[in-house]
Amino acid sequence: MGGGARKDGGRLPALSAPQFVGRDGELDTLGSALERTPAVVLIDGEAGIGKTRLLREFLASQAERGRRSLVGACLELRVPYTLGAVVDAVRDGVDNVVGLRLSGLGGALRPLFPEWADDLPPAPEALEDATAARHRLFRAFVEVLDRLDVALLALEDVHWADEATLEFLQFLVSRRPQPVSLVLTFRRDEVPSASLLLRLASRLPSDAHLVRLTPGPLDVAETASFVSSMLDGGYVSNEFAAFLHARTEGVPLAVEESLRLMHDRADLIRQDGGWARRRLDRIEVPPTIRDAMLERVQRLHPDSRTVLYAAAVLSGPADFVTLRAVTGLPEERFAAQAAEAFGNGLLREARPGQWSFRHSLACDAVYDAISTGERRAMHLRAGRTLERWPLPPVAQLARHFRLAGVSEAACRYTDEAADLCVQSGDMATSALLLHSLVATVPLPAGILVRLVTKIQFQALSGSDPYSAIIEALRSALTGQALAPMGQASVRFQVGRVLMVAGEIEAGRREILTALPDLSPGSPETARARVLLALPLGNARPVSEHLRWLQEAPPLTQSMASLDRLRLSVERAFALLMLGEEAGWAAAREIPDDVLDPREASIVAIGHTNVGEEATRWGRYDEASARLTKARTLAERHQLLDYLDSIASSRAHLDWFTGAWSGLAERTARLVDDDNGVRLKDRCEAALVAGLLQAAAGDREVAKERLRFAGGDDQQRIEAAAALAQVCLRDGDVDEALRLTDQLAEIVVGGGLWSRAVEFAPARAAALVAAGRLGPAADVVNALEGALGDRDAAAPQASLILCRAILAEADGRIADAATLFFRAAAAWEALPRPYDALLAQESSARCLLVEGRDEAGLSLLSAVAQALSELGAHNDADRIGRFLAGRGGGVVAVARGRGRPGYGNQLSPRELEVVRLLANGLTNRQIADVLVVSAQTIASQVKSAMRKMDVSSRTALAVRVVESGLVGELNQRTSSDE
Structure with missing residues (x-):
């Protein structure tokens, strides 16, 4: 501590720990909640806000009343520890288990509490079902809590909890009666989007007692009391308290650390009988808590x-x-x-x-x-020290040796820790451990390949878990002397990860280079050929992809069961992508359920992929069933990072089947989460979001979404087709042709009919609009030749639609009306209501051309009504305007379902955005006020600019102020308040 500043001979007092200030309401709420039937209390707050202090003050009051509580804390994920917080809570709360008289269930605890091995019942018989084994372990913990008469289990920092811990909490709250009250502290902004914690509260039984607490910052008066308690109760000037509050935003930890730093600097002074700070106008409190703490440490x-x-x-x-x-x-x-x-x-x-x-x-x-050198040395000393513990903590050892750069020990302990995580069903932590090691420690090529093969990329959160792994593999290729087979093995992994990351052609080149030197008949060789068979990337005939698949070595019993399962799942996916009926027989071989978490991850991905292909084939019941199976597996085995992929595929299916209620909100969550959701899933969600925006009439936002969707190889064809359709409606034929030119060879020329469902009609319509009827007919003939008589309802309906487009262009209006009507019936049978209604609209227009006005106008009126009910208000309004122009008046259309269309009028949300913009807020500030992403605000601002026919934000603000819209909205907002 620094020396004291003197005033009347006084010296700065030693700082005390701060008293508990400003939390009486929360403390009372916590006490009232836990007086009742076992409750679940969620305490959510930012770092430093005082969640831990609130919990400890409450626990102290409970201890005085003789009520037993156990407390554990979750460690940050960089030190994964499966069920660690629960184990620590029980270990700290129990001296020994001799007197607990545990049943045979207690033997399941032996691996977690080896120090109690002599006092626990014998280990129970091993179970093959990992889920059943985990359930038995949870029941053993509940028995311990019951024998100890524990009233409350408190876990801190649950945003860092491993999946097994979250699953145990779900187990506790779902039991009736609930065996123990729970208090969980966490930071909402650090909870992964797929975390079970977010669903814990939403899925509580109806009779559960849930209480949420969100401690807020201290106000100025509370800040003064807080500081005074650290200064031996001395008076704190209002100016000083306000100064501290303004620069710490009333966050207790920030107030405390700033005060301690000022004390260390002798920057406090007694003035007029109270405490103040020297030169308030000249010396600033450090801008962050981090700076304050580091300055204190340096002293x-x-x-x-x-x-x-x-x-x-x-x-x-x-x-x-x-x-x-x-x-x-x-x-x-x-x-x-x-x-x-x-x-x-x-x-x-x-x-x-x-x-x-x-x-x-x-x-x-x-x-x-x-410093880097000192840090590595300390991690090494930590690893060597922890190795000597009676029960070495393998996850911590993996971390310490990894950060120390000791590759052999890091590999050994990472492997062991990852396998332990898999055994408990914690695939996410297992993948994170392996990824962290491979990405940070130079490893021998053989070990590197083995570890990369084990990483389940789908279990990793974040948009790019690939780049660091690719870099590590390339470093091994260039920096290690490898035999040809070793080089091929590493290069194959480079290619595989590149393809998973969406860099299809780069990955394909690496695999083709590696293939000649891979071991014949090996799983690597088989996987290489299956990956080359996938019709992704640049144009190649379907026959070429099929040849790669046919040349893949057969699955044999000598292969590891995991390799056989993975290859059979990937082969089914490739066959279906290539439009082969044999793919359905292969897909039926994918099991509905498996016990091993690693197998579950493969099967969940398999069902998701088959579901996507079933959607493209038009087998919507099959698609729904497959996605349901995938979700069930992912939830049962806690493969939470798989849920976004399943959700984006489900959203795509719901778009086609007309299940649009809430679809815009679901897709927006996926698109806007650029940290937690991987690019492929964001692109698929953006595709659906763009299609919805186009149907609602917001074409500019729709185009942005669809362009973004085209960034993923699997979505680019459908995204280009959707963009082309929007351009055709806007009369931009050249752009529609440009968008479809490049992909025509892949989809039509190469015979890839499974990707032609949306593309072929868009391409044919663009060619017809340009007067190029011959090439349009070639598109239709190519699709018909590739499709044949396959049992694929969606492509067959698309083919009928293409014929109708050609017939109308040829002047065969009666044939066109019939074909459009047949296409509508085919779409409806799937069902695809939106496409069915658009086809009916085209049929009605053909009837009008034929002079059959009564039938045509009646059909158009019914179609407009149905489109509006579906939520396609832009199309409904277009038909309404057409009918009005025919003298029939504007058709009244219902607005019961879906999102309203506003044409060239600002929507309510756009009005709110413009009001905030006119008040001087930036996009980021508006996003914070409305609790959406800045990207969403930018889109809404652009849409408003287009509707108001201005080219800048300033002009937009001036235009809406002059129009009186902002004044009216401000007045309405004030009256609402």
């Missing part, structure tokens, strides 16, 4: 800093012996300076004799301040 003795560095490297509670070992300090130097490190307020005694940082922000700040 300590170097050995004291080393103790803090060791605590940051360990990142969790550690005893003196472990801390000293990690510091590398001699015992006498450690003892001399440890007291300063423990007494500076950054560390707390988490458990008797074990110390950790009071807050993760402090831990992260200190960790980042350690």
